[in-house]
Amino acid sequence: MISVIVPVYNRKETLERCVQSLRGQTYSDLEIILVDDGSTDGSGALCNALAREDVRIRVIHKENGGVSSARNAGMEAAKGEYLMFTDSDDYAEAQMAEKLLEGIGGDDIAICGFHHHYQGRDIVRIPRVPGQSGEENFLSLYGQGFMNMPWNKLYRRALAGRFDESLSLGEDLLFNLDYLRRTDGISVVKEALCHYIQDDTGASLSSQKRADRLQLAKRIWRESREFYRELSGHEDESGVINARLFQDVLDQVEALPFDQEKTKQEKLAVIEGYCSDGELLEASEKVALKALDYKIIHFCMRRGWIRLAYGLCELRAALVRRRQKDGEQEQGHGQ
DSSP: EEEEEESSSSHHHHHHHHHEEEEEEEEEEEEEEEEEESSSSSSHHHHHHHHOOOOOEEEOOOOOOHHHHHHHHHHOOOOEEEEEEETTOOEOOTTHHHHHHHHTTTTTTEEEEEEEEEEEEEEEEEOOOOOOHHHHHHHHHHHHTTSOOOOTTEEEEGOOOOOTTTTTSHHHHHHHHHHHHHHHHHEEEEEEEEEEEEOOOOOOOOOOHHHHHHHHHHHHHHHHHHHHOOOOOOOOSSOOOOOOOHHHHHHHHGGGOOOSSOOOOHHHHHHHHTTTTTHHHHHHSSSOOSHHHHHHHHHHTTTTTTHHHHHHHHHHHHHHHHHHHHHHHHHHHHO
């Protein structure tokens, strides 16, 4: 049996779509555990109503503790040999559970591709692995971002640890690294079997949250490097793990134009602080970035071209705002 854990917090509008996609799985030996994490919008009552429609659905109601707390509560209640996770605003293809179960075989984890819905686009993400060695396959999946989340994977429940409830960033990746320490093999299913719906609001981080996020990003970088050393016996010379750190940093840099609380000079000071950070400077020596905007802004920051880096971020922000405006106009015309 597969236990599917769905953390729920104020997702009344999308929860039923999520649950129906799980009820409609071609592999039917499931238990669907809905963990209502203190919702205030009626999601808890909807969980109860959905449970009355299908004996495979169980509901846990708890005080709000965050998504990691909800997932941990679901794992504590799970009875299946295998675990899957689905977020309550996402949904699964009908054959997801069946194909992941077929794919896992004698390995300990199966990973599939997904549809990434963002700013009106459906981006199909399919994992690719070289198949030469475990360390090469890990680096490939890490670099493609497939280690960052739990909702495109099938786990063996007996090997699963816990999500760190103290973290608000990177807890999924750390859960996966901890799990992989107890595994012997990774299976890859080269199909997009679930749908990830990304919130496309351009909300910025407060200065305190930004500082916290940088420290968390550096912790994830250190632990990822340590895991790779344990796996391979040497440092990552490809720059893939360093790129993960810089992607987090550059995401924050690109969000600065959306920050309504800071002056331009304060924003420039934030970028200058990143440019003088010792660990970031160390990591910047070898970085395997893929996105062109990341590469250009990273190039500017390495050379201390603070104003140019910020100007490029402003240009990107203008394009994002224009795309959002065009999308709103298209929706208006369609009504």
